Amino acid sequence: MFRTALRNVLAHKARLLMTVLAVMLGVAFVSGTLVFTNTISEAYQSKAAKGFDQVDVAVTPKFQDAEGDRVGKRHDLTDALLDRSAQVPGAASAIGVVQGFTAVAGKDGKLVGDGFGTRGANYWGTKDPRYPLVDGRAPKGEGEILIDAETARRTGYEVGDTVRLSVNGPVLTPEITGVFTTDDGNVAAGGSLALFDTATAQALFGKAGTYDEIDVKAKAGVTQAALKAQLDKALPKGSVETTTGRRLADDQAEVIASSMSGLKQGLLVFAGISLFVGTFIIANTFTMLVAQRTRELALLRAVGASRRQVTRSVLIEAVVVGTIAAVVGLVAGVGIGIGLRSLMGSLDAPVPDGPLVITPGTVAAALAVGILVTVLAAWLPGRRAAKIPPVAAMSSLHAKATTKSLVLRNTLGALFSAAGVAVVLVATTMGGTDGQAPMGFGAVLLIIGVFILTPLLSRPLIAAATPVLRVFGVSGKLARQNSVRNPRRTAATASALMIGLTLITGMTVMASSLQKSIDKMASAAIEADYVVSMANYHPLSPDVAEKLRRVDGVTATSPLRNAPSRIGGETEYLTGVTGSAIGELTELELVDGSFTVGGTDVVVDDVTAEDHGWKAGSGFTVAYEDGEKQRLTVTGVYQGNEMIRGIMLDTATLAPHQTGPADMQVMVKTADGASEAAKDRLEKALGSNPAIKVQDKQDISNEIAQSFTLVLNMLYGLLAMAVIVAVLGVINTLAMSVFERSQEIGMLRAIGLDRGSVKRMVRLESLVISLFGGVLGVGLGVFFGWAAGELLGSRMATYELVLPWARLALFLLLAATVGVLAALWPARRAARLNTLAAITSE
Secondary structure: OHHHHHHHHHHOHHHHHHHHHHHHHHHHHHHHHHHHHHHHHHHHHHHHHHHOOOOOEEEEEOEEOOEOOEOOEEOOEEHHHHHHHHOOOOEEEEEEEOEEEOEEEOOOOOEOOOHHHEEEEEEOOOOOOOOOEEEEOOOOOOOEEEEEHHHHHHHOOOOOOEOOEEOOOOEEOOEEEEEEOOOOHHHHOOOEEEEEEHHHHHHHOOOOOEEOEEEEEEOOOOOHHHHHHHHHHHOOOOOEEEEEHHHHHHHHHHHHHHHHHHHHHHHHHHHHHHHHHHHHHHHHHHHHHHHHOHHHHHHHHHOOOOHHHHHHHHHHHHHHHHHHHHHHHHHHHHHHHHHHHHHHHHOOOOOOOOOOOOOHHHHHHHHHHHHHHHHHHHHHHHHHHHHOOHHHHHOOOOOOOOHHHHHHHHHHHHHHHHHHHHHHHHHHHHOHHHHHHHHHHHHHHHHHHHHHHHHHHHHHHHHOOHHHHHHHHHHHHHHHHHHOOOHHHHHHHHHHHHHHHHHHHHHHHHHHHHHHHHHHHHHHHEOOOEEEEEOOOOOEOHHHHHHHHOOOOEEEEEEEEEEEEEEOOEEEEEEEEOHHHHHHHEOOOEEEEOOOOEOOEEEEEHHHHHHHOOOOOOEEEEEOOOOOEEEEEEEEEEOOOOOOOOEEEEHHHHHHHOOOOOEOEEEEEEOOOOOHHHHHHHHHHOOOOOOEEEEOHHHHHHHHHHHHHHHHHHHHHHHHHHHHHHHHHHHHHHHHHHHHOHHHHHHHHHOOOOHHHHHHHHHHHHHHHHHHHHHHHHHHHHHHHHHHHHHHHOOOOOOOOOOOHHHHHHHHHHHHHHHHHHOHHHHHHHHOOOHHHHHHOO
C-alpha cells in the first residue's frame, strides 16, 4: 500500500502541484513571519544588551502615590543623590541621565526620523562612555549639540553645521560640535538622538537640578548584585529604587518581544487564513484524485485490502505531498523573511543589523503546519473512498450523499447560523468591550453555519443567474447545470472566496463608517479653524499659545492644558482653557445649565457629572497639585466625545497652582477661516517648527483615520493571498468537473457543439461559482460591519453606518475576475479533448 501511495503521488503531477502550491503559500507565510520577527527581535535585543554595557546598576525615582488631597508625583533624583551613589564602596563612577523629546529638522526642514523616536539627552562631562565620539568635541552651553552618526548620515549634517530643532515649542538653532555612535534601539529603528550638555538638557526638559536616572558603574571585581546591595543601603528607601543592568537588559528584551508579538500575530493571521482557504482546495484535490481512482481502489478492496488500508494509502499520499509543500514553503518563507526586512528599510523603517535567525521552532512549525493541514484535509476523501463498496465502485456507481446526510447537514448549518446571528445581535446590545468577545464567537458560529449551508444555498443563488446565462444559449444553460451538479464541491470552492471577502467587506464598511463619524465629530465639536499640537503628542510650551495669539488675523485662541488634581479622594484631570474664548472655539451640546468658564466657574462633561452626581449649580472642592484647595461651581454640563471631555476651568485660575504648565494643544480661530495662507502664517509664526503640527478639521479627521487605513491595506494584502489560493481552488474544481464530464463533453462535440462553445461553458461555470462566493462574502461582510458598528456606536455618539457601494461592487468584480482567470486552463483543456477518445472514456 505504501508503494501504491507513492506511485499515485507521481501519477497526477499537475493537480498535485496545485495542492503543493496551496499548502506552500500558507507555510511560506508562517515560516516567513517567524523568520522575520525572530530576526529583528534578536537584532533589537542584541542592540539593547549593548546599550546597558555602561550600566551595572540604575537608580530611578519612585512615584509617590496620591493620597487624601495630595496629588501623586515623582520623587526627584538630585545632585546629592548622585554624589551619594558615586561614593558607595563598589562604585567606579556615576552618571546622571536626563532625557526628553527633541525634534531635529533635516536640511529640507522636515522632521528627521519617527516622531516618537526623536529624543534628546545629556552628554556627561567632556567624555561620556555611553556615546563614543567619532568626530568633533563635547557640547558646551545651549548653543551646541551632538548628533548621532546615523542621523548625520541620513541628513548630510557635519560638524560645524547649524541645525534647527525643538524640544517643546520654540525653535532652537544650535551648532553641531560633534558626531557620536550609539547602540540605542530607537536610532537603529530610524529615530534620532541629540545630546546637550547636562545643564542645558536639564533646563530644556524642565528638570533643573534633577535627573531621570542615575547610572552607576561598578569597580573591577564588584558584581552587579553586590553594588545594588550597597546602593540600597546608602540611598533613601522610600524615594528611589535600584535595578541591575542585567535585569534592565532582560526587561528590555521582554518589552521588545512583547512589541513584536503584535506584528507576529497580525502576520500569522494572514498565513492562517491562507491555510484555512487552502484546506478547501486540498480536500477538493484529494476528492478528485479518489474519484479518478475509484475502480483502482475497488480492485484493491476486491483483492483483500481493508478499508483502513485504503484510507491509509490516501493519507500516505497526503503526508508525502504535505512534506514536499512544507519544505518548499520553509525555503520560500526564509526568502519572505529576508524580503520583509529589506522592505522595512526601503519604507524608512530600518531595523538593526544582525544575522538571519532560523530557529528549530520555525522549522518544526513549518513542517507541522504543512503536513497536518494536508493530512486533515485528505482524511475525509480517504474515508469516503474506503466506504464505497467494491461492486458499486467497479460499476462506476459512485456513492452519492443520502437524503439523511443532507438533512443532517442542513439542520446543523441552520442551527449554527441561527445561533451565530443570535449571539451577534445580543453582543450589539452589550456595548463597549463587553460585547467584543461574544461578537467574535457569534461571527465564528455564523461563518461555520453558512459554510455548512453553502451547498443548499448554491441552488437558489445560482438559479438567480439563469436570465443572464440564457443570453449565452446552450453554453449558458450547461454552465448553470454543471455548477450545481455537485453542490458540495461548488460550495467548498466558493467558500475560499467567501472567507476573504467577508473579512475585507466587514473592515471596509467599518472603516468607511468610522471615517464619516470622525468627520462629523470634528465638525460638530470644534469651531476652531486650526488645532496646534506636537508631532508626538507631547505637551507644548505655553509660549506657543502666546505666539499664536499675536499672529495677524487670529481672532481667538485657547490652550487645552491637562493638570492632575484630587476631588473627593480620587484623582481627576482638569482641562485648563481660555474661558473667554472656549465657547467660540467649540460647539459642544449642552445637557444642563450654561457654557460659562471663568474664575471658579467650570463646565463638566456628562460622564464625569454623572459619576460625581453633579448638575448645573453643584459645587465641589478641588485640591491642586501644589496642595492648595479651592471651591469650584459647575455652571453647565456638556456632552463629551472622543475629542473633548473633562472638567474645564480657566487657565488664569489653574496656572498659579502648576509648577510646570504645558499645553496638550492650542485651538485657533482666524478672521477669514481655514486657508492655506492662514496656515502658512501660523507655521511661520512658530518658526516653521518641524515638531509642531498645524491642522484643520479635515487634517485631524484624516490623521485619526490613518490607523484604520493601515489595517485596511493589510487586509487588502490578505485578500490578495486569499485570491491566489482561491484561483487554485477554482482551477481544481473545474479540472475535476472536466474530468468527470469527459464523455459528456465528447458527446456534445459529436452532436455539433464547437470548441468555442465548450470554452464558454467552462468559463461561465467558473464565473457563476466565483460570483456565488463573492455574493456570500459581501453579504456576510456587510452584516458583520453593521454589527461591529453598533458596538462602536455605543461609545461614539456620531457613529453612522456607511455602505461604500463602489467598493462593494469592486469586490464583486474582483470575484468575477477570479472566475475568468481560473477558467483559462480548464476551458482550454476541455476544448482540446479528443472527441472519439472522450466518448469511449469511462
